[in-house]
Amino acid sequence: MHIYRTISEYKSYISQYRGRSTIGFVPTMGSLHEGHLSLVTQSKQANEITVASIFVNPLQFGPNEDYERYPRDEERDLSMLQRVGVEVVFIPNVGEMYPRPMQTRVSIVGISEILCGRSRPGHFAGVATVVMKLFHIIEPDFAYFGKKDLQQVALIERMVSDLNVPVTIVPCDTLREPDGLAMSSRNVYLSPSERQQATILHQALLGIETWMNQDENLTVLKLTQLIKQKIQTAPDAVIDYVEVLSYPDFQELTGLVAQARSFLVAVAVKFGSTRLIDNRVITFHKV
Amino acid sequence: MHIYRTISEYKSYISQYRGRSTIGFVPTMGSLHEGHLSLVTQSKQANEITVASIFVNPLQFGPNEDYERYPRDEERDLSMLQRVGVEVVFIPNVGEMYPRPMQTRVSIVGISEILCGRSRPGHFAGVATVVMKLFHIIEPDFAYFGKKDLQQVALIERMVSDLNVPVTIVPCDTLREPDGLAMSSRNVYLSPSERQQATILHQALLGIETWMNQDENLTVLKLTQLIKQKIQTAPDAVIDYVEVLSYPDFQELTGLVAQARSFLVAVAVKFGSTRLIDNRVITFHKV
Numbered sequence: 001m002h003i004y005r006t007i008s009e010y011k012s013y014i015s016q017y018r019g020r021s022t023i024g025f026v027p028t029m030g031s032l033h034e035g036h037l038s039l040v041t042q043s044k045q046a047n048e049i050t051v052a053s054i055f056v057n058p059l060q061f062g063p064n065e066d067y068e069r070y071p072r073d074e075e076r077d078l079s080m081l082q083r084v085g086v087e088v089v090f091i092p093n094v095g096e097m098y099p100r101p102m103q104t105r106v107s108i109v110g111i112s113e114i115l116c117g118r119s120r121p122g123h124f125a126g127v128a129t130v131v132m133k134l135f136h137i138i139e140p141d142f143a144y145f146g147k148k149d150l151q152q153v154a155l156i157e158r159m160v161s162d163l164n165v166p167v168t169i170v171p172c173d174t175l176r177e178p179d180g181l182a183m184s185s186r187n188v189y190l191s192p193s194e195r196q197q198a199t200i201l202h203q204a205l206l207g208i209e210t211w212m213n214q215d216e217n218l219t220v221l222k223l224t225q226l227i228k229q230k231i232q233t234a235p236d237a238v239i240d241y242v243e244v245l246s247y248p249d250f251q252e253l254t255g256l257v258a259q260a261r262s263f264l265v266a267v268a269v270k271f272g273s274t275r276l277i278d279n280r281v282i283t284f285h286k287v
Numbered sequence: 288m289h290i291y292r293t294i295s296e297y298k299s300y301i302s303q304y305r306g307r308s309t310i311g312f313v314p315t316m317g318s319l320h321e322g323h324l325s326l327v328t329q330s331k332q333a334n335e336i337t338v339a340s341i342f343v344n345p346l347q348f349g350p351n352e353d354y355e356r357y358p359r360d361e362e363r364d365l366s367m368l369q370r371v372g373v374e375v376v377f378i379p380n381v382g383e384m385y386p387r388p389m390q391t392r393v394s395i396v397g398i399s400e401i402l403c404g405r406s407r408p409g410h411f412a413g414v415a416t417v418v419m420k421l422f423h424i425i426e427p428d429f430a431y432f433g434k435k436d437l438q439q440v441a442l443i444e445r446m447v448s449d450l451n452v453p454v455t456i457v458p459c460d461t462l463r464e465p466d467g468l469a470m471s472s473r474n475v476y477l478s479p480s481e482r483q484q485a486t487i488l489h490q491a492l493l494g495i496e497t498w499m500n501q502d503e504n505l506t507v508l509k510l511t512q513l514i515k516q517k518i519q520t521a522p523d524a525v526i527d528y529v530e531v532l533s534y535p536d537f538q539e540l541t542g543l544v545a546q547a548r549s550f551l552v553a554v555a556v557k558f559g560s561t562r563l564i565d566n567r568v569i570t571f572h573k574v
Contacts, residue, residue: 019306
């Protein structure tokens with residue numbers, strides 16, 4: 001496994017393979033879990049070279065967010081990546097990625113302002129900008145992103161399409177703990193009691209079909225309320241948002257749930273200072 | 288000369304050369320003049336394949352600007368490009384470049400708002416966004432831009448640096464008519480009398496050394512006034528701006544001109560409905 005900390009070292013290594021081997025890319029902020037490794041596995045199945053990056057991007061954290069305390073464990077991350085057979089790790093420091101104040105921003109209107117964008121202003125422009133930088137540095141053929149951050153996936157897919165970025169985005173299924181909690185680097189912040197309560201996100205999302213079956217006239221508003229009530233059975237849960245939107249276009253939905261062809265339920269919930277997100281997409285196959 | 292009107296046709300042609308030949312790129316809005324052809328010549332000297340694009344980009348025109356009447360003459364443009372030996376022309380229509388409403392914007396703060404950005408809000412974000420699209424489509428090694436649009440060059444250089452775009456920008460000298468007028472596709476708008484008066488832009492810029500030699504305590508404010516007075520000797524000239532800025536960082540300058548190590552004088556002047564720009568960079572080689 002080759003480890004590069006500078007752009008020029010990576011570029012000089014990869015140039016021999018460019019145009020000869022397909023390159024798969026898994027961008028991460030480190031603090032890896034099985035979800036990240038499943039992205040690597042998918043990349044390895046489809047590409048001759050898999051590059052993973054580890055970079056906690058300051059640009060996507062708000063001033064009161066957890067940039068400083070975001071979990072970092074380089075040694076553990078590198079050994080996990082080696083174990084799953086990553087060929088190249090790109091692990092720059094902040095000075096390598098941002099040698100001077102950034103004047104350029106990539107922004108995506110219509111996706112950035114809703115859901116997590118509402119509670120995290122500037123977050124998605126920070127994500128889009130660093131992903132664009134990483135795409136230009138790594139120059140992959142395919143890039144792998146987890147659907148746990150479905151809004152991020154939609155944003156990057158839109159950016160790639162709008163700007164003709166020569167990279168194919170591969171959205172990958174969310175991995176979950178045995179009790180249903182979506183894997184996240186932020187799960188380590190949870191106290192034992194919060195960790196137990198946090199399963200309520202997935203449980204609430206699993207209730208959707210039951211509620212729909214119980215009431216064929218279930219409205220979007222009522223479904224939203226039912227999910228909120230379910231989440232609030234966890235004593236320490238503080239809801240940031242519960243939203244039902246059309247999918248894949250992330251538009252507001254009203255009226256009966258059954259009238260939507262495909263919809264997304266996205267939730268963000270705080271336990272103490274830890275903010276967790278999860279989502280489900282429901283698609284009807286009408287007969 | 289290969290002419291491609293769709294991204295997929297261009298991509299499928301160029302894929303055989305990728306990584307084997309260097310690709311030079313000359314983006315244009317058509318209505319070509321000798322200035323454009325000099326960019327092509329420089330590209331041909333340095334690259335095995337030169338790609339020119341012709342695309343009048345609606346995104347960079349304001350609602351009251353000249354998008355509709357911007358001169359277009361495809362046949363003439365193509366024959367000029369053939370004459371100078373361009374290998375590939377990419378000439379998409381608006382639907383090919385913008386198949387759906389754009390949600391993504393690339394913006395550069397600190398360069399976009401000054402000079403032409405003040406009179407043309409949104410212009411430079413439109414330029415940055417289409418140049419980013421074209422870079423991703425063409426995937427050149429080198430891209431050639433004229434210094435007549437020096438602010439545009441600075442903006443694109445900053446974008447490329449900030450976002451690690453794998454393209455080297457080559458700024459090229461402004462070409463001028465025999466009487467000094469900077470070549471521009473918009474010169475065709477000028478009436479015979481306006482065309483004659485338009486030489487005042489270059490004449491005013493040529494006066495800088497004389498004024499500096501006449502007064503070693505010349506201030507930036509005084510130099511600005513002298514240039515304005517000179518331009519206003521043309522009866523139909525309406526000044527949009529005359530600005531003296533530090534170069535290459537485009538910061539405001541005050542005090543004595545002689546204290547600046549390197550400065551830019553940029554002018555924008557309207558004759559009737561035609562807006563012309565020109566500039567000069569003065570660098571002192573102190574002994």
